[in-house]
Amino acid sequence: MSLHACLYCRVSTEEQSREGFSILAQRDRLMAFCRAQSWDVAGIYVDDGHSGAKLDRPALSRLRQDAKTDLFQLVLVWKVDRLSRKVAHLAALVDEFDRAHVAFRSVTEPFDTSHAAGRAFMQMLGVFAELERENIRERSALGIRKRVEQGFVHGRPTMLGYRFVEKGKLEVDPASAAVVRWIFGQYLAGVGTLRIAQHLINGVSGLQTEVVYREFRHVSAHSVRDRISWILKNPIYAGYAAIGDDLYAGRHEAIIDLTTWQQAQAQIQSRQNIPNRAHASRYLLTGRIICGQCGARMFGYRQPNRSPEARHIRPYYEYYCCRSNSGFQGRNWTCDNWGVKREHAEEVVLGALRGLAVEGIPGRAAPSLPEDPFTADLSRRRQELQASLGQAERRQRNLFRAIEEAPDLDAAVLSRVRELAEEQKRLALELAVVEKALRNGGPGLSRPEVERLLQDVPRILDAAGHDQIRELLRTFVRRVVVTPVERPSKGHSRLFPKEVTVEFYPL
Known part of the structure; x- marks a missing residue:
C-alpha cells in the first residue's frame, strides 16, 4: 500500500519578488519527489502571499483539520521555513501532526521527526528560519526608512486631497484639496471636529458636492470626526514624509502651509490639555445655583432635541437640574423641582449683575433654604478634620516633651515624630480644601x-x-436660588414656572 502525502506550498510576496521562489516551482519539485518515492498525492495546500510568522493561514488551517481525518500520512514541504519561520509554531505543528499520526518531511533538509535526533535537527532548522525572518524584517524596515528619508510616502493610505500616481508619489487633487483646506480653516476658527463632521455630512456651500458626497455622506458623524482628527494631525498635508515621529521633506506638493499646520498642532495640544469636565464651563452658574425647594445644588444638563424639523437648528435643550430630583450619584428622587431652562436662569443673573453695576441695585434677598446635604457633609468632614488635626498636634507635643527629657531615645520615636508631621500636613491640606468648598x-x-x-x-x-x-459671576454672585412659583396639577415639573433669585456677596 503506497503512502498518501499532502503537499504544502507557501510564499510571501516579498520572497517571491526577491528570490523568484514561486508557488509553481515548489509544487513541481514536490510532485517530482513524490513520483520518485512512488507516493500518492492526497492534496495540495497553497498559501500564496502569506507570512510564515503567523499560523492564521487559510490553506494551513485546512491542512491541520484534514490531518485529523486520516486523509494522508505525511506532510511534505520544500523547506522547513515554508511551514513556519518561528520555532515555537514549528514545534507546535509537528507535535500536532504526531498526535494525528502524520509524519513531517522536507525535500531539501534530511531529517526524520519519528525520533528525537530528527526533531532536534528540525527545530535547529526552525531557529535559522526564524533568524532569517528577523533579518528580513530588519532589512525591510531599513528600506522603508530609506525611502521615507528620500521624500517618498510609505504605504498607500486613503489621502483626501491627493492621488497616488506611482509607488510613494502623490499628486494634489484640487477638488478634494479644497475640502482639506476648509477643514483646517474651520478648526483654527475654533470649530470642534464633531461639528465640522456634521457640516460635511449635511453639505457645505463652496465645496464640490460630488467630493463631499463621495467621502462623507454615507459615514457616521463619529467616523467622519475620527478621519478629520487624522487629517489635522497628518504632516503629509504640510509637505512632509513621516515615519514614526521623524519628519522628512517630501517630494509631493503641500496642501497646507507649514505655519497653518503648526498652528493646528498647537490647537490640538491645547484642547487635549483641557480637563475631562471642561464641558461644565458651558454653564455659567455651575457651583452657584441651588434648588429653593430642597437646598440641593443644581447641575448643568442638556437633552437632545428629538424634533426632526428643528434638530438642525437647535440640537440640544439645556437646563439646570436639581440633584435630588435627577437621581444624581444615587440620590433618591426626593424633590419635585426638576429644574430651570439655562437661558432663563443666566439671563436673570446677568441682568441682576448689570443692575448692580449700573444702578447699585443689590439684588433680592434669597429665601431661607433647607440645609444642602452636600454642605452638611462638608461641615461634618471639617469638624472631623479639625478634631484629628488637634489630636495629632497634641501627640506631637507629648513626643517633643519626651525627647527633651530623654535625648537618647531610639530611632523609632524620631520616626514617629516625622510620621505625625506628615499626618498634620495631610490633614491641613484636606481641611483647606474643605473650607474652600464651604466658602465657595x-x-x-x-x-x-x-x-x-x-x-x-x-x-x-x-x-x-x-x-x-x-x-466675573463667581466673584460677585454668592448663590442663585430657583424656586417653583406655582404647581399645576398636570404636566412635567420642568414646565412649572420658576422664580430665579440672585444673592450677591456683601460689598
Missing part, C-alpha cells in the same frame, strides 16, 4: 478693587468671552 468663592478683593471692577462690568458682559463672564 467670594470677591477676595479690596473695596477699591471691587468698585473698579463693578465699573467695568457692562463692558465685560458685552465684550468678554464665556470663561471671563463665568469668573
